Amino acid sequence: MCGIIGYIGERAAAPIILEGLGALEYRGYDSAGIAVLDEVGMPQLYKSAGKLSKLRSKLRNGLPDGNIGIGHTRWATHGGPTDFNAHPHTDGTGDILVVHNGILENYLELKQELVAKGCEFISQTDAECIPHLIESYMREGCSFEDAVRAAASRMEGANAVVVLSRKEPDKIISFKIGNAGGIVIGYGEDEMLLASDISALLPHVRDVAYLAVGEIATVTRDVVKYTRIDGASVKKKKARVSYEAMTATKGEYSHFMLKEIHEQPDAVLDTLRGRVQFDPPGITLPELAFTDEEIQKFNRAVIIGMGTSMHAGMVGRMWIESLAGMACEVDNSSEFRYRDAYMDENTLVISISQSGETADTLGAMEEAKLRGARQVTLCNYEGTQSTRIADAVLPIRAGLEISVAGTKTFVCSLVTLYALAGHLGVKRGLISRKRLKTIVQELAHLPEMIGQLISDQAQYERLALNYARRANFLFLGRGKNYPLAMEGALKLKEISYIHAEGYPAGEMKHGPISLIDRKMPVVALVPKDDLYEKMLGNVNEVKARRGSVIAVATEGDEHIGDKANDVIWVPQASANITPILNAIPMQLLAYYIAVERGCDVDMPRNLAKSVTVE
Ligand code: G6P
Numbered sequence: 001m002c003g004i005i006g007y008i009g010e011r012a013a014a015p016i017i018l019e020g021l022g023a024l025e026y027r028g029y030d031s032a033g034i035a036v037l038d039e040v041g042m043p044q045l046y047k048s049a050g051k052l053s054k055l056r057s058k059l060r061n062g063l064p065d066g067n068i069g070i071g072h073t074r075w076a077t078h079g080g081p082t083d084f085n086a087h088p089h090t091d092g093t094g095d096i097l098v099v100h101n102g103i104l105e106n107y108l109e110l111k112q113e114l115v116a117k118g119c120e121f122i123s124q125t126d127a128e129c130i131p132h133l134i135e136s137y138m139r140e141g142c143s144f145e146d147a148v149r150a151a152a153s154r155m156e157g158a159n160a161v162v163v164l165s166r167k168e169p170d171k172i173i174s175f176k177i178g179n180a181g182g183i184v185i186g187y188g189e190d191e192m193l194l195a196s197d198i199s200a201l202l203p204h205v206r207d208v209a210y211l212a213v214g215e216i217a218t219v220t221r222d223v224v225k226y227t228r229i230d231g232a233s234v235k236k237k238k239a240r241v242s243y244e245a246m247t248a249t250k251g252e253y254s255h256f257m258l259k260e261i262h263e264q265p266d267a268v269l270d271t272l273r274g275r276v277q278f279d280p281p282g283i284t285l286p287e288l289a290f291t292d293e294e295i296q297k298f299n300r301a302v303i304i305g306m307g308t309s310m311h312a313g314m315v316g317r318m319w320i321e322s323l324a325g326m327a328c329e330v331d332n333s334s335e336f337r338y339r340d341a342y343m344d345e346n347t348l349v350i351s352i353s354q355s356g357e358t359a360d361t362l363g364a365m366e367e368a369k370l371r372g373a374r375q376v377t378l379c380n381y382e383g384t385q386s387t388r389i390a391d392a393v394l395p396i397r398a399g400l401e402i403s404v405a406g407t408k409t410f411v412c413s414l415v416t417l418y419a420l421a422g423h424l425g426v427k428r429g430l431i432s433r434k435r436l437k438t439i440v441q442e443l444a445h446l447p448e449m450i451g452q453l454i455s456d457q458a459q460y461e462r463l464a465l466n467y468a469r470r471a472n473f474l475f476l477g478r479g480k481n482y483p484l485a486m487e488g489a490l491k492l493k494e495i496s497y498i499h500a501e502g503y504p505a506g507e508m509k510h511g512p513i514s515l516i517d518r519k520m521p522v523v524a525l526v527p528k529d530d531l532y533e534k535m536l537g538n539v540n541e542v543k544a545r546r547g548s549v550i551a552v553a554t555e556g557d558e559h560i561g562d563k564a565n566d567v568i569w570v571p572q573a574s575a576n577i578t579p580i581l582n583a584i585p586m587q588l589l590a591y592y593i594a595v596e597r598g599c600d601v602d603m604p605r606n607l608a609k610s611v612t613v614e
Contacts, residue, residue: 001335002025002027002028002072002073002074002075002087002100002101002102002196002201002612003023003024003025003026003028003072003101003195003196003197003234004024004070004071004072004087004099004100004101004160004161004162004183004194004195004196004609005020005021005024005070005071005072005162005193005194005195005196005200005589006069006070006071006099006100006162006164006172006174006193006194006195006219007020007067007068007070007193008067008068008170008171008172008191008192008221009067009068009188009190009191009192009193009195009221010067010190010191010218010221011034011067011486012065012066012067013066013067013068013069014034014036014063014064014065014066014069014381015071016071016193016204017034017035017062017071017532018034018052018055018056018059018071019203019480020035020071020076020193020195020200020201020529021052021055021072021073021200021447022052022605023053023199023202023409024046024073024195024196024197024199024200025033025051025073025603026077026402026403026603026609026610027071027101027196027197027290027295027515027608027609027610027612028074028075028604028606028608029050029051029074029075029089029535030049030050030071030074030076030081030430031047031048031049031050031074031076031081031082031085031086032047032048032050032051032052032054032055032072032073032077032082032086033045033047033048033055033071033072033087033088033099033149033421034047034048034055034059034062034064034069034070034071034087034088035069035070035071035073035088035097035164036064036065036068036069036271037065037066037068037069037125037166037169038064038065038066039065041095041166041167042062042166043088043094043164043166044065044066045084045088045097046058046059046064046085047086047087047088047466049081049082049083049084049085050081050088051603052073053079053525054094056136065513067221068164068169068170068172068548069089069164070097070099070150070162070164070172071086071099071162071422072086072087072100074086074087074308075608076125077103077126078107078126078127078331079103079105079123079124079125079126079210080189081152084122084123084124084512085123085124085125085455087099087100087125087127088164089123089125089127089128089130089131090131090133091119091131091134091135091136092119092132093121093135093397093517094166094314095135095138095165095166095167095208096134096135096138096163096164096165096166096197097163097164097165098127098129098130098131098134098161098162098163098329099127099161099162099195100126100127100130100159100160100161100165101128101159101160101161101556101612102157102158102159102160102178102612102613103157103158103159103613104126104127104130104155104156104157105156105157106154106155106156106157107126109127109234110129110133110154110155111129112128112513114132114136115329115413116332117130117136119136119289128152130155130161131163131345132162133151133152133154133155133169134147134148134151134163134165134301135149136149137151138165139505142157142172143168144163144167144171144504144535145173145218146215146226146234147226147373147563148163148173148216149175149216149229149231150178152175152216152229153229153230155177156177157177157178158177158178158359158612158613158614159176159177159178159353160174160175160176160182160196160211160612161174161175161176161181162174162194166362168534168570169351170218170220170221171218171219171220172194173216173217173218173219174210174211174217174219174495175215175216175217175229175409176211176212176213176214176215176600177213177214177442178213178339179195179231182196182197182210182211182384182385182450183195183196183208183211183217183225184196184197184201184208184210184211184383185208185210185211185217185219186198186201186204186205186207186208187205187207187208187209187224187238188204188205189267190221190222191204191221192219192221192222192224192256193205193218194217195220195608197357197381197460198241198381198382198383199270199382200325202241202298202456205241206240206241206351207238207239207240207241207487208238208239208241208383209226209238209239209462210222210239210383210387210388211226211234211478212303212609214228214229214230214231215227215228215229215234216228216495216537220253224236224554226509235425237593238285239383240381241382246436246606248551249499251491254540254595255403255591255595255601255602256401256402256403256602257403257405257407257495257587257591257601257602258541258591258601260401260402260407260408261408261454261584261587261591262454263399263408263449264407264408264411264450264584265413265450265451265454266399266445266447267397267398267399267408267412268411268412268436268446268447268450269399270398270399270412270416271396271398271412271416271449272398272415272419272420272443272447272579273392273465274286275419275423276419276440276444278440278441278444280433281439281440282426282436282440283419283422283423283426283436283439283440283583283589284325284390284423285394285423287392287393287395287538288376288392288394288396288420288423289391289392290376290391290392291600292376292427294413294428294473295375295428296427296428297425298326298346298347298348298373299326299328300326300328300329300344300346300347300348300425301317301320301326301328301347301348301350302326302328302329302330302331302341302343302347302348302350302368302373303316303317303320303328303329303330303331303334303335303350303351303352303366303417303424304330304331304333304349304352304361304364304368304389305332305333305351305353305358305361306332306334306353306358306360306361306611307354307356307406307490308406308409308410308487308490309353309354309378309409309410309413310330310331310332310333310352310359310409310484310524311407311483311484311487311490312352312410312413312414312417312483313330313350314330314417314482314483315351315414315417315480315488315579316328316330316352316417316420316421317329317485318331318414318480319418319421319477319480320340320350320415320420320421320424321419322419322576323422323424323425323431324424324428324430325425325428325430326424326428327346330345331364332360333358333360333361333363333364334363334364334614337360337363337364337366337367338555341368341371341525343368343373344371344372344373345369345372345373346375347368347373347374348373348374348375349365349368349374349375349376350372350375350376350378350417350420351364351365351368351375351376351377351378351390351442352377352378353377353378353379353386354379354380354381354396354398354401354406354413355379355380355381355386355609355610356377356379356380356381356384356385356386356387356609357384357386357612358386358532358610359611359612359613360611360614361386362385362386362389363614364401364473365377365386365389365390366389368529370391374391375389375390375392376390376391376392376393376394376420376521377389377390377392377394378392378394378395378396378398378413378417378420378552379393379394379396380395380396380398380399380401380409380412381397382539387534388582394416394420396409396412396413396415397410397412397507398412398413398435401609402495402536402602402609403601403602403603404495404602404604404609405491405494405495405590405605405610407583407587408574410487410583411450411580411583411584414579414580414583415446415575415580416445418443418576419443419582421577422439422552436463439576442573442574442577443577444575446577446580446587449573449577449581450570450580450581450584453570453571453581453584453585454584454588457592459568459585460585460588460591461588461596463550463566463568463592464589464594464595465594465596466526466566467521467550467593468593468597470497470498470521471498471499471519471522472498472499472501472515472519472520472521473489473492473498473499473500473501473520473521473522473523473585474486474489474500474501474508474512474515474516474520474521475489475492475500475501475502475503475521475523475525475586476503476504476505476508476522476523476524476525476535476538477504477505477524477525477535477585478504478505478525478531478534478535479500479507479529479530479531479575480575480578480579481525481527481536481579481582482502482503482504482505482515483579484525484579484583484586485502485503485504485523485525486502486592487502487583487586488523488525488586488589489501489502490501490502490597491586491587491589491590491591492589492590492593492594494590494604494607495590495591495594495601495604496500496590496593496594496597496599497597497599497604497605498593498597503533505524505534505538506534506538506605508541508542509540509541513541515543516542516545516546516547516611517545517546517547518546518547518548520548521547521548521549521550522539522542522547522548522549522550523549523550523552523586523589524538524539524542524549524550524551524552524564525552525582526539526551526552526553526554526555526560526564526571527552527553527556527582528556528558528572529575529578530575536559536560536563539551539560539563539564540563543563547566548565548566549563549564549566550565550566550567550568550589551564551565551566551567552570552582552585552586553567553569553570554558554569554570554571554572554578555567555569555570555572556572556573564590568585568589570582570584570585
């Protein structure tokens with residue numbers, strides 16, 4: 001939700017900020033803006049509604065000069081996506097420039113107070129209060145830093161802020177209150193950068209530090225001073241980013257989503273590397289920092305996540321139950337955090353957040369921590385907020401994912417959860433050597449099976465031609481494939497804007513069946529497993545009401561072809577692995593339908609890749 005960046009150093013700030021905004025654009029693309037202080041400290045401010053490309057064209061005749069600046073890419077919360085509402089925001093004098101990520105919960109109260117003092121607002125945003133507030137403290141005689149501190153202490157909610165002042169053009173000040181997405185500070189040679197996440201910093205720095213809740217960083221080109229908002233000083237350790245600079249190019253692909261779908265065989269290999277041994281068979285998760293005794297004592301697991309990550313958790317729940325022999329529930333983080341959920345030290349909370357920044361999941365994790373539960377988190381990025389709350393971190397190792405609709409992060413979360421369930425099962429003495437061998441052998445083939453599924457794409461283009469103009473879709477599945485029906489529906493609605501619902505097939509007769517007529521396509525997940533006959537029954541019920549069925553079925557199934565209008569074939573695999581394979585048809589179907597409808601696949605309207613507000 002909103003990307004923010006700042007640069008101070010010897011180089012020209014604008015190209016670095018614009019490049020960084022490109023890396024952050026997945027966080028929001030309703031508008032973009034940049035402010036640079038020139039040699040004499042005069043702000044040059046440019047902003048534009050729409051994507052970053054609009055701002056770039058505004059700047060096509062030349063970038064603003066200066067070695068210090070800030071930038072923003074917006075996901076609108078207060079006020080529509082207009083030029084006026086774009087960041088950076090300034091106070092009436094233009095002395096203070098602010099970029100903001102989060103929601104200022106008491107902005108109405110602050111705005112009233114500031115208007116009463118004579119401040120004029122030109123936007124409908126909550127963010128505009130911040131420069132006015134800082135300037136009002138400077139007018140009362142505070143230094144820039146003290147004014148920022150005073151303003152920060154008045155703000156409520158989860159907010160991350162970066163500020164420039166024309167009066168002190170040798171520093172950038174940033175602070176964070178509540179869990180509003182990260183601020184990472186990057187240490188370069190005679191230069192410093194700050195950004196919402198590491199992807200914007202990696203081309204320039206390797207040493208980074210993370211701002212914690214309630215901290216302020218005062219950043220000059222060679223020193224960063226950390227304090228708490230109450231003034232106490234803070235000692236901070238730098239971390240060295242271990243992975244190579246992540247490159248964000250589409251290469252031969254027309255969209256990042258398609259590229260990321262194609263990257264899945266390699267990504268899954270990375271997820272498994274070092275965790276699965278073939279001879280002798282074994283699953284070990286060295287990162288799972290719990291003793292064998294603790295693992296034995298866990299009597300319950302709770303999986304939390306949002307969106308696609310929660311769907312991965314819904315499958316994970318069934319693996320934890322069957323392989324690790326633990327009672328397991330799965331909950332939407334935003335519900336979990338506000339209900340009086342029972343937890344104790346024998347409860348294992350498993351959170352899934354590819355970004356490590358989803359506000360609701362972070363809130364739920366904090367709640368679980370307060371209640372004494374042990375926690376492991378699955379995350380795609382080192383050092384993010386979720387990884388600092390949990391007791392143990394399982395990196396899903398999907399690699400950089402740019403497209404807003406999650407694909408490889410979903411599959412890698414599934415694979416990590418499966419390995420986690422296997423590991424817990426081994427430690428709890430529930431998985432025989434023979435069973436382990438079968439599990440491990442099948443995992444060894446998983447990347448290849450995913451590769452096979454991806455290679456056959458012409459069928460999806462044909463399906464897209466037939467079905468892209470339908471107004472509604474129903475996705476049905478049972479058991480471990482019910483969450484895949486939910487995920488299939490989510491992918492389709494996210495990127496093609498077609499209304500779609502995912503249901504457990506057994507529930508169809510309790511409502512959704514009344515929607516079925518010849519205009520309703522039904523995607524039915526019908527693998528050859530214990531629930532096959534039951535799914536066939538549901539397919540028959542749809543056909544009897546003249547609905548069209550796109551079946552996702554197991555290679556070698558001789559019956560499904562007579563019943564369904566179209567069949568997508570999936571390689572034969574066990575009931576545990578099939579849901580992972582079924583993710584690929586869900587992704588490709590949504591992708592090609594969205595392309596056929598001319599949608600903006602990588603940046604669907606109104607969405608953002610990491611949702612740092614509640
Ligand atoms: C947003 C994204 C989804 C993602 C969800 C949870 O809604 O658009 O793709 O599944 O957030 O994100 P997380 O980073 O916590 O996995």
